[in-house]
Amino acid sequence: MKYAFILGSSAFVVRKPVISYADNEDETDFLKINSIYHGSPTKGERPPLDIDLDIKDIDGTQVFMMANLSLDTAPYTVKRERDSIEILRADGSLIIHVHQLDDDSAMNLEAYIVAELEVNTPIAVIRINGDFMAGDLRISAENEKLYINDIGYANSAHAGNDNLKFTPDGVVL
Numbered sequence: 001m002k003y004a005f006i007l008g009s010s011a012f013v014v015r016k017p018v019i020s021y022a023d024n025e026d027e028t029d030f031l032k033i034n035s036i037y038h039g040s041p042t043k044g045e046r047p048p049l050d051i052d053l054d055i056k057d058i059d060g061t062q063v064f065m066m067a068n069l070s071l072d073t074a075p076y077t078v079k080r081e082r083d084s085i086e087i088l089r090a091d092g093s094l095i096i097h098v099h100q101l102d103d104d105s106a107m108n109l110e111a112y113i114v115a116e117l118e119v120n121t122p123i124a125v126i127r128i129n130g131d132f133m134a135g136d137l138r139i140s141a142e143n144e145k146l147y148i149n150d151i152g153y154a155n156s157a158h159a160g161n162d163n164l165k166f167t168p169d170g171v172v173l
Contacts, residue, residue, distance in 0.1 A: 003033060004113075004122040005164055006101070007129075007139075008146035010153045011113040013120040014173060016163035021134040022172070027165065030054050030134040034067060036124040037083040037100050048082040049100045056133040057095045063087055063132070087130075096130035116157035137166055 004013045017033035034050040053065040061074050068085060070078055076095060079086040083100040106125040107114055117125065131140045140147040145154045151170045160173020 002120050002122040002159075004106075004117055004120070004125040006109065006113065006125060006127040007141040008153060009110065009144050009155050010146050011109075011116055011157040012164045012171065012173060013116055013122055013157075013159040014164050015161055017124075018163040019128075019134075020163055020165045021137050022165055022167045023135045028054075028135060029163075031098070031128075033124070033126065048080065049085065049098070051085055051098055053085075053087075053096070053098075055096065057089060058131055058133060058138065060133070063095060094130050096128065096132050099127045099129075101125040101127055110155070112155065112157050116159060120159050134166060137168065139166065 002013055002015055003017045004011055005019060018029050019031040020027050020029045030053065032052040034052060035047055037047070037049045048068070050068050051065065052067065053063060055063050057063060057076070062072055063074060063076065064071050068080060075090045077088045079088070084098065086097040087095045089095055106117060129141050138149055145152050148166050148170060149168065153171065158173055162173065165172040
């Protein structure tokens with residue numbers, strides 16, 4: 001099974017439903033997709049998108065979730081929907097939004113991303129937006145660009161055989 005992660009205007013298709021970061025030799029998972037949403041509300045109730053998350057906001061406040069449940073008392077708001085988890089600071093600004101795209105939305109992305117999706121046929125396309133910390137790395141994913149610290153990525157599609165990993169030197173697949 002393959003998963004596609006869309007961050008900014010870049011797509012990363014990988015075999016594992018995990019995004020990690022590496023500091024020196026250590027690798028730590030910060031986002032894991034436990035299960036994806038299947039079906040539609042008209043076909044009966046289906047399990048929602050389910051994630052584990054271990055990040056910090058840009059001020060250093062821990063954001064920790066297991067199976068969509070927040071395990072700390074940090075001052076943020078969690079909005080859950082069947083295909084989406086959004087975490088906001090107390091002022092309403094976005095920390096992270098993890099959204100599983102439906103097939104129609106995924107096939108309406110940019111042509112270079114759709115081509116990669118057609119070749120690799122992932123079982124889920126997950127869009128991630130936000131501004132947060134994973135270890136010592138600042139990750140900022142907006143509509144047009146992905147930044148890992150000061151390294152920017154835009155308008156690209158990549159496929160790899162493992163999980164998606166962010167390092168001080170950039171993206172590793």
